[in-house]
Amino acid sequence: MSFNPELCKGCPIEGLYDPLAPRGPEDARFLIVTDVPSMASAKADRLMTSHQMNLLASKLTGIGFAKDDFRFTPACHCAFDQNEHVQKVKTAAIKHCRQHFLTEVESGDYEAIVPLGATAATQVFGRATKITKVRGFVSQSEELGKPIFPFMSPSVVVSYPQNEPVF
Numbered sequence: 001m002s003f004n005p006e007l008c009k010g011c012p013i014e015g016l017y018d019p020l021a022p023r024g025p026e027d028a029r030f031l032i033v034t035d036v037p038s039m040a041s042a043k044a045d046r047l048m049t050s051h052q053m054n055l056l057a058s059k060l061t062g063i064g065f066a067k068d069d070f071r072f073t074p075a076c077h078c079a080f081d082q083n084e085h086v087q088k089v090k091t092a093a094i095k096h097c098r099q100h101f102l103t104e105v106e107s108g109d110y111e112a113i114v115p116l117g118a119t120a121a122t123q124v125f126g127r128a129t130k131i132t133k134v135r136g137f138v139s140q141s142e143e144l145g146k147p148i149f150p151f152m153s154p155s156v157v158v159s160y161p162q163n164e165p166v167f
């Protein structure tokens with residue numbers, strides 16, 4: 001499924017930033033939902049920093065997965081400046097982007113959905129979610145009809161390497 005900019009209409013940050021489309025094969029087995037991309041990542045046309053992606057890739061290939069097993073979509077398609085908007089606007093933009101996520105889920109035949117971090121988990125579950133309470137536990141989503149397997153955000157592990165054993 002390609003990114004549909006029509007779904008952006010009504011977003012509080014519509015037109016301020018260039019949305020980033022999902023990445024990876026459309027027939028992937030798993031959908032990984034990333035955190036909101038940083039401005040630097042967006043400028044490099046990435047959903048995550050190279051350090052975060054390398055960490056995630058090494059973990060996934062280390063347990064036998066192939067690169068083509070995964071499709072990536074951001075929790076919010078626009079990488080916004082965290083200091084430029086009040087929390088209310090940021091939250092509204094992320095909530096508005098949930099329709100992109102739901103469209104992505106409907107268009108793919110994913111075996112499971114893997115949110116990376118609290119923002120991604122909130123997007124997937126459709127409600128505020130503390131990643132420390134749900135990471136590592138698989139749950140079946142009635143709304144999405146898929147198993148959800150939340151992980152800690154790779155950005156936390158890159159910033160705090162002591163978290164790598166629980167990643």
